[in-house]
Amino acid sequence: VTRSERSPVARIAVDLLGGDAAPAVVVDGALRACEADPALVLILVGPRPVAEAVVSALPPGDRHRIVTRVVDQVVSMADAPSRGMRTDTTVRSAVAAVVEGTADGMVSAGASGAAVTAAVHGFGRLPKIRRPALAATLPAQSGPVVLLDLGANTEAHAGVLVQHSALGAAYAQIVHGIAEPRVALLSNGTEAGKGDRPRRSAAATLDARRVLPHGARFVGNVEGYDVPLGGRADVVVTDGFTGNVLLKGVEGAYALAAGRAAVAAPGVPRAAALLGVGGLVVICHGNADGTDLASGIGLAAHLHRIGAVSRLAAAAPDRIEVPG
Amino acid sequence: VTRSERSPVARIAVDLLGGDAAPAVVVDGALRACEADPALVLILVGPRPVAEAVVSALPPGDRHRIVTRVVDQVVSMADAPSRGMRTDTTVRSAVAAVVEGTADGMVSAGASGAAVTAAVHGFGRLPKIRRPALAATLPAQSGPVVLLDLGANTEAHAGVLVQHSALGAAYAQIVHGIAEPRVALLSNGTEAGKGDRPRRSAAATLDARRVLPHGARFVGNVEGYDVPLGGRADVVVTDGFTGNVLLKGVEGAYALAAGRAAVAAPGVPRAAALLGVGGLVVICHGNADGTDLASGIGLAAHLHRIGAVSRLAAAAPDRIEVPG
Numbered sequence: 001v002t003r004s005e006r007s008p009v010a011r012i013a014v015d016l017l018g019g020d021a022a023p024a025v026v027v028d029g030a031l032r033a034c035e036a037d038p039a040l041v042l043i044l045v046g047p048r049p050v051a052e053a054v055v056s057a058l059p060p061g062d063r064h065r066i067v068t069r070v071v072d073q074v075v076s077m078a079d080a081p082s083r084g085m086r087t088d089t090t091v092r093s094a095v096a097a098v099v100e101g102t103a104d105g106m107v108s109a110g111a112s113g114a115a116v117t118a119a120v121h122g123f124g125r126l127p128k129i130r131r132p133a134l135a136a137t138l139p140a141q142s143g144p145v146v147l148l149d150l151g152a153n154t155e156a157h158a159g160v161l162v163q164h165s166a167l168g169a170a171y172a173q174i175v176h177g178i179a180e181p182r183v184a185l186l187s188n189g190t191e192a193g194k195g196d197r198p199r200r201s202a203a204a205t206l207d208a209r210r211v212l213p214h215g216a217r218f219v220g221n222v223e224g225y226d227v228p229l230g231g232r233a234d235v236v237v238t239d240g241f242t243g244n245v246l247l248k249g250v251e252g253a254y255a256l257a258a259g260r261a262a263v264a265a266p267g268v269p270r271a272a273a274l275l276g277v278g279g280l281v282v283i284c285h286g287n288a289d290g291t292d293l294a295s296g297i298g299l300a301a302h303l304h305r306i307g308a309v310s311r312l313a314a315a316a317p318d319r320i321e322v323p324g
Numbered sequence: 325v326t327r328s329e330r331s332p333v334a335r336i337a338v339d340l341l342g343g344d345a346a347p348a349v350v351v352d353g354a355l356r357a358c359e360a361d362p363a364l365v366l367i368l369v370g371p372r373p374v375a376e377a378v379v380s381a382l383p384p385g386d387r388h389r390i391v392t393r394v395v396d397q398v399v400s401m402a403d404a405p406s407r408g409m410r411t412d413t414t415v416r417s418a419v420a421a422v423v424e425g426t427a428d429g430m431v432s433a434g435a436s437g438a439a440v441t442a443a444v445h446g447f448g449r450l451p452k453i454r455r456p457a458l459a460a461t462l463p464a465q466s467g468p469v470v471l472l473d474l475g476a477n478t479e480a481h482a483g484v485l486v487q488h489s490a491l492g493a494a495y496a497q498i499v500h501g502i503a504e505p506r507v508a509l510l511s512n513g514t515e516a517g518k519g520d521r522p523r524r525s526a527a528a529t530l531d532a533r534r535v536l537p538h539g540a541r542f543v544g545n546v547e548g549y550d551v552p553l554g555g556r557a558d559v560v561v562t563d564g565f566t567g568n569v570l571l572k573g574v575e576g577a578y579a580l581a582a583g584r585a586a587v588a589a590p591g592v593p594r595a596a597a598l599l600g601v602g603g604l605v606v607i608c609h610g611n612a613d614g615t616d617l618a619s620g621i622g623l624a625a626h627l628h629r630i631g632a633v634s635r636l637a638a639a640a641p642d643r644i645e646v647p648g
Contacts, residue, residue: 245547
């Protein structure tokens with residue numbers, strides 16, 4: 001919990017070099033975010049000329065809201081995630097800004113693997129949490145649906161699915177105010193016994209043991225259509241490979257239904273919160289545009305203002321046991 | 325290759341008791357299929373009164389096109405797939421009708437696990453094929469996209485992904501007339517090295533060895549949105565768990581975009597062909613309606629008329645080696 005947690009000011013570190021169309025889209029996103037939120041302070045992490053482009057585009061009275069943290073190297077999508085551990089990369093420096101207390105949270109549209117690695121090393125994992133999870137919220141007709149993991153881990157593991165069920169339930173309570181979230185596992189059928197081995201094992205644990213935060217309950221399996229349509233679960237848990245494929249498939253379907261060949265589609269979140277680490281991280285889609293970056297920065301500011309990280313740390317881990 | 329393969333007549337066995345809303349939707353689907361295709365003969369597999377409902381609803385001049393194969397037991401969604409091996413079930417009897425030569429192919433909207441088990445036992449697998457795959461075709465703007473597996477196997481395995489790549493490529497050539505299909509693995513990013521271990525291993529094999537039918541080529545990874553949007557691959561290969569989740573997610577997104585809470589959506593196929601077994605099997609969605617059943621019967625008739633099963637057997641397996 002930082003000094004400013006109850007303050008309306010939110011100081012968000014932004015990775016200027018993360019994303020397919022960086023730095024242009026990040027500059028655009030930073031400007032949009034500043035315009036939308038007068039209490040926002042941005043720590044721009046990257047090359048000085050890029051940061052100065054943001055400063056010079058702001059009205060003079062707003063320029064004090066920009067802090068520059070000069071870093072010139074980037075982790076590209078083609079690099080191994082371990083490159084995120086290099087202290088000279090923008091994503092690692094953005095994490096360091098939070099660790100040092102000069103930022104309240106960070107946002108990157110760079111390679112998610114590098115961001116996750118940097119976050120785990122910089123912030124550490126929450127107690128008992130084996131792997132962090134990327135969580136996004138889809139606005140279904142019946143209310144928000146929290147979907148996780150979206151790619152922090154690609155291998156399915158029963159114990160991790162159980163932990164992510166608890167983290168997702170706590171996130172739904174804290175961020176969306178759903179007092180009694182219904183938690184489901186994503187599977188290839190709703191009948192008990194559907195799914196591969198990790199899914200069946202996780203379901204058995206969630207059925208048998210109290211591993212979810214108080215108020216949350218496990219409702220069994222849901223299927224792919226329950227994520228966009230909602231109604232059957234408030235939190236849908238899967239491995240990062242399947243979650244990533246599903247979210248992008250839903251996104252493509254919305255785009256096609258709207259008659260566009262572009263992938264950005266209303267109804268699909270373009271920013272995800274990293275749950276299970278001891279700091280505030282929001283990761284945007286690699287092909288994010290300025291609007292997406294601004295919404296990611298806005299999400300980070302909101303999560304900071306409600307104290308999401310410390311409340312998640314307080315709510316979830318005590319109840320999570322690690323099976324398997 | 326059956327006697328009638330070059331004939332326009334197609335004799336399709338239909339599981340009267342398969343599907344969430346059976347037998348009513350199957351009766352409806354059978355009637356629609358007969359009306360749409362004058363050269364269709366249906367072998368209705370199930371209780372005699374249900375079959376008689378179809379016969380009595382047909383014009384007298386068409387009633388000779390219905391053959392009844394009386395079976396009174398069903399495999400429910402809640403049963404283990406091995407129940408599909410019981411000779412007294414409708415799905416098993418429908419397979420037997422094809423094995424005996426009284427039908428050219430079969431259609432069921434029952435539990436896919438039971439249908440797959442019955443088909444493997446009744447028809448056998450094609451040479452060198454370890455596991456069959458369920459394949460469906462999505463009508464993307466740029467042309468058809470064949471997606472497999474949709475749930476015949478829920479565990480990802482590199483060798484199976486490679487075999488399914490070859491089967492999917494042959495299916496695109498034979499059924500959709502795509503001479504040089506682009507084959508891709510579904511992953512959580514397009515960069516080389518993305519995906520879990522089975523995906524990375526399968527990509528290495530597809531890159532290094534000639535395992536696809538002549539004309540087909542491996543184009544690397546695609547992401548979730550490439551399935552509904554098309555354009556990057558003609559054949560998209562994944563494990564049955566992920567494929568099932570993705571197809572249903574796309575379906576839900578289309579339904580939501582169309583302002584409906586129903587899951588049936590235009591643009592998403594509701595019938596899939598079982599590839600890799602020595603007989604013709606089409607499996608419809610468990611919540612199929614009469615229109616879906618009719619389209620599944622129509623797909624089976626079409627696959628029979630183009631000799632799909634024998635051509636798949638001739639095209640794919642000779643080139644498939646089994647890594648891992």
